[in-house]
Amino acid sequence: MKLKHAFLMISMLLAVSGAAFAEPAAADAKPALAVRIFSFKFKQADKAAAAIKPLLSKEGSMSIQPSTNSLVVTDRAENLKSVAKMIGDFDKEPQSFRLYVRIVGASKVEGSPKIADDLKDVARKLAILPYNSFESVGEATVQGKEGDPGLIDMQTGYRADFKFGEYDPASDSIAVNDLQIAKLTGAQKDQLTSLLKTSLNLTIGQTYILGASRAPQSQRALMIVLVARR
Amino acid sequence: MMTCHYFRANLQPGNADAALLEHLRHCDACLDYAMSIDPDLFFRSLGGDELVPPGGVDAFVGDVMSQVRVRNAETALAPHRTVSAWQRWALAATIAVGVTGATLAYRYEHSAPAPQRVAQTLLSVQAAKPHPAPTATKSFVETYSSHNATIVEMPSDGSDTKVVMIFDDKLPADL
Numbered sequence: 001m002k003l004k005h006a007f008l009m010i011s012m013l014l015a016v017s018g019a020a021f022a023e024p025a026a027a028d029a030k031p032a033l034a035v036r037i038f039s040f041k042f043k044q045a046d047k048a049a050a051a052i053k054p055l056l057s058k059e060g061s062m063s064i065q066p067s068t069n070s071l072v073v074t075d076r077a078e079n080l081k082s083v084a085k086m087i088g089d090f091d092k093e094p095q096s097f098r099l100y101v102r103i104v105g106a107s108k109v110e111g112s113p114k115i116a117d118d119l120k121d122v123a124r125k126l127a128i129l130p131y132n133s134f135e136s137v138g139e140a141t142v143q144g145k146e147g148d149p150g151l152i153d154m155q156t157g158y159r160a161d162f163k164f165g166e167y168d169p170a171s172d173s174i175a176v177n178d179l180q181i182a183k184l185t186g187a188q189k190d191q192l193t194s195l196l197k198t199s200l201n202l203t204i205g206q207t208y209i210l211g212a213s214r215a216p217q218s219q220r221a222l223m224i225v226l227v228a229r230r
Numbered sequence: 231m232m233t234c235h236y237f238r239a240n241l242q243p244g245n246a247d248a249a250l251l252e253h254l255r256h257c258d259a260c261l262d263y264a265m266s267i268d269p270d271l272f273f274r275s276l277g278g279d280e281l282v283p284p285g286g287v288d289a290f291v292g293d294v295m296s297q298v299r300v301r302n303a304e305t306a307l308a309p310h311r312t313v314s315a316w317q318r319w320a321l322a323a324t325i326a327v328g329v330t331g332a333t334l335a336y337r338y339e340h341s342a343p344a345p346q347r348v349a350q351t352l353l354s355v356q357a358a359k360p361h362p363a364p365t366a367t368k369s370f371v372e373t374y375s376s377h378n379a380t381i382v383e384m385p386s387d388g389s390d391t392k393v394v395m396i397f398d399d400k401l402p403a404d405l
Contacts, residue, residue, distance in 0.1 A: 197375035201368035222405040
């Protein structure tokens with residue numbers, strides 16, 4: 001009888017303590033959700049949605065309202081605070097950036113290579129490529145805000161035009177959209193021929209070299225050095 | 231052996247006949263009857279004034295011990311009190327609830343941090359720095375006009391310069 005009583009007591013203790021421990025989890029099972037509408041002044045709501053998604057809980061959801069450029073977010077109150085902070089950081093007035101662009105012609109030549117002093121640093125970074133001669137085609141720095149167009153005309157007949165894209169705080173990078181490198185060709189140098197067109201993401205402060213050639217064994221390549229700064 | 235009929239026919243109040251009293255020790259039915267005739271008969275059957283039970287001490291002790299053995303045997307043979315079906319179900323349910331509750335509590339306490347907690351941590355880390363460290367990276371070349379081109383990221387020379395080559399046979403030879 002004593003053993004049975006002890007067994008019953010232990011079981012009851014387990015049940016009570018288990019229920020007590022499980023109470024917070026049970027309480028979280030049905031959290032109170034709130035709804036909040038975020039309207040954007042400067043940025044597109046769909047762009048913010050991607051950044052907000054990781055902040056939402058399992059119960060959270062959101063919907064984009066393109067007509068009002070707003071985002072309807074449903075989640076716990078504490079998560080909505082995080083979302084509001086993120087949106088506050090995101091939906092800011094377009095920021096201004098400077099984009100440094102330098103175009104370098106790289107070629108493989110017989111005999112003594114030609115490398116200008118100011119291109120030795122670039123040549124060293126491209127040592128893995130089969131080019132031994134580097135010549136500067138032109139360089140310029142363009143300043144603009146997010147969404148602004150940029151245009152660089154070089155005396156050598158090369159042109160770079162692009163559009164400042166949006167700044168992404170998560171990767172600390174600026175998009176350079178529709179970058180087109182073109183060249184004046186023809187006997188009179190009056191025909192603008194597009195060489196390449198691309199869109200890039202540049203981490204602020206990092207140096208990028210985008211090279212273009214017909215094939216890895218080509219004798220000639222165009223190197224575009226890009227640096228974005230605030 | 232004295233019959234009950236003979237005992238009842240000869241029983242008188244105050245009677246101390248040893249044979250009658252001995253019958254009384256063996257017959258519970260006559261004991262009740264005798265008690266109604268003479269309540270003192272019970273005590274006299276135990277031995278009376280001389281403290282010697284009728285039939286002798288040995289017989290009395292033998293009767294007592296036989297009664298003890300009989301009652302022990304009855305206790306041993308009596309069905310044990312068992313837990314009824316509903317008690318068993320209640321017990322099982324209690325244990326199940328206890329174990330389940332404890333398991334849920336353990337999982338809740340040791341579960342991985344919720345996504346929003348991670349995000350909040352990242353945000354707090356970002357807020358502490360004047361220029362937030364990137365928490366994500368994007369590919370350098372997002373799009374390129376030709377789908378047949380090969381885009382290769384060259385090995386880094388140790389500096390922070392990133393070199394990416396585009397090999398496109400549609401490019402002019404005199405770049």
